[in-house]
Amino acid sequence: MYFCIRDDDTSFFTAPEELEHAYGEVSQWGPISLAVIPFCRAGTCKGVPEQFRGRWSVHPLHENQPLVVYLRAGIAEGRSEAMLHGYYHDELHTQPEFAGGGDLVRRVADGRKYLEELLGTTIRVFVPPYNTIGRQGLRAVVRAGLHLGCTAGVRSGWSTLSQVTWRMWFRLRRWRKSGGLGVPWILDLGDHREIAGNSVTPVSPVQRNKAVFESTIAMGGVFCAATHYWELGTTSVHRGDPTVGEHLRYLIERAWSDPQVVWRTVGDILSDDALVA
Numbered sequence: 001m002y003f004c005i006r007d008d009d010t011s012f013f014t015a016p017e018e019l020e021h022a023y024g025e026v027s028q029w030g031p032i033s034l035a036v037i038p039f040c041r042a043g044t045c046k047g048v049p050e051q052f053r054g055r056w057s058v059h060p061l062h063e064n065q066p067l068v069v070y071l072r073a074g075i076a077e078g079r080s081e082a083m084l085h086g087y088y089h090d091e092l093h094t095q096p097e098f099a100g101g102g103d104l105v106r107r108v109a110d111g112r113k114y115l116e117e118l119l120g121t122t123i124r125v126f127v128p129p130y131n132t133i134g135r136q137g138l139r140a141v142v143r144a145g146l147h148l149g150c151t152a153g154v155r156s157g158w159s160t161l162s163q164v165t166w167r168m169w170f171r172l173r174r175w176r177k178s179g180g181l182g183v184p185w186i187l188d189l190g191d192h193r194e195i196a197g198n199s200v201t202p203v204s205p206v207q208r209n210k211a212v213f214e215s216t217i218a219m220g221g222v223f224c225a226a227t228h229y230w231e232l233g234t235t236s237v238h239r240g241d242p243t244v245g246e247h248l249r250y251l252i253e254r255a256w257s258d259p260q261v262v263w264r265t266v267g268d269i270l271s272d273d274a275l276v277a
C-alpha cells in the first residue's frame with residue numbers, strides 16, 4: 001500500500017514552529033505534502049489567526065521570510081513537498097475560490113510560478129480550497145498540467161463527453177455498492193489524475209479511517225490522510241475519539257510500522273504511472 005499525508009493551509013500566517021511542532025519528528029520518517037496558499041486572503045478560513053479573520057486583506061507568502069526559509073529547507077531535504085492550494089483561498093461574498101468565477105487559469109499559472117520560484121521546487125498537485133472545485137477550476141488545473149489532490153467527480157468538472165469519465169463513474173459506483181470503503185486508487189481521467197483524501201478532522205470518526213486504512217492495505221491500494229496542522233490539538237466531536245493529532249498519529253504509526261506500506265509524497269504517488277489503476 002502507498003501512504004501519503006496532505007496538510008492544507010500553510011500560508012503567510014503559518015509560523016515555522018507550528019509546522020515543526022506538527023511534523024518535525026514524523027517528517028524524519030516520511031514526507032509531508034503541504035498545500036500552500038500563495039496570496040492568502042484573510043477571510044473565514046480557520047487557519048487564519050482570529051484577529052485577522054474577516055479583514056479580507058491579502059498576504060503574500062514571501063512576506064513571511066522565516067517560513068520561506070523553513071519550507072525551502074524541508075523541500076530541499078525531501079521532508080516536505082509543496083502543492084498549490086488556491087491563489088487567495090478565500091473570496092468575499094462568493095462560493096469557494098475554485099468553485100466558479102473567472103480568472104482561474106491565470107491564478108493557477110501565476111500561483112504555481114510564484115511558489116516554484118519562491119520555494120525552489122516544482123509544483124505537481126493542486127488542492128482546491130474547501131475541497132471544492134467546479135468545471136472552470138478543473139479546466140484551469142488541467143491546462144496547467146497539474147494533478148488534483150482530491151476527487152472532483154461528474155458534478156464538479158469531469159467531462160461528461162469523455163468515455164473515461166463514465167468508466168470511472170461506473171467503477172466507483174460498483175465499488176461503493178459492493179461495500180467498498182474510501183477510494184483506494186489513483187483515478188486517471190486521461191488529462192489529469194486525482195487522489196482522494198481521507199479527512200482527519202474533528203468530525204472524522206477514527207473507526208472509519210481505521211477501517212478504510214485496513215481495507216486499503218488488504219488490497220494494496222493508496223491511502224491519503226488529509227488534515228490541517230492548525231487543528232491537530234482539537235478534540236473530536238465524537239465522544240471517546242482521540243484528538244485530531246492523536247488520530248493522525250495513529251494512522252502514521254500504523255503506516256510507519258508496516259513493511260507493506262510505502263510512504264511517499266502526494267505528487268510522487270500521482271506521478272507514478274505504475275500506480276494508476
Ligand SMILES: [Zn+2]
Binds near residue numbers: 128
Ligand atoms: Zn484550505
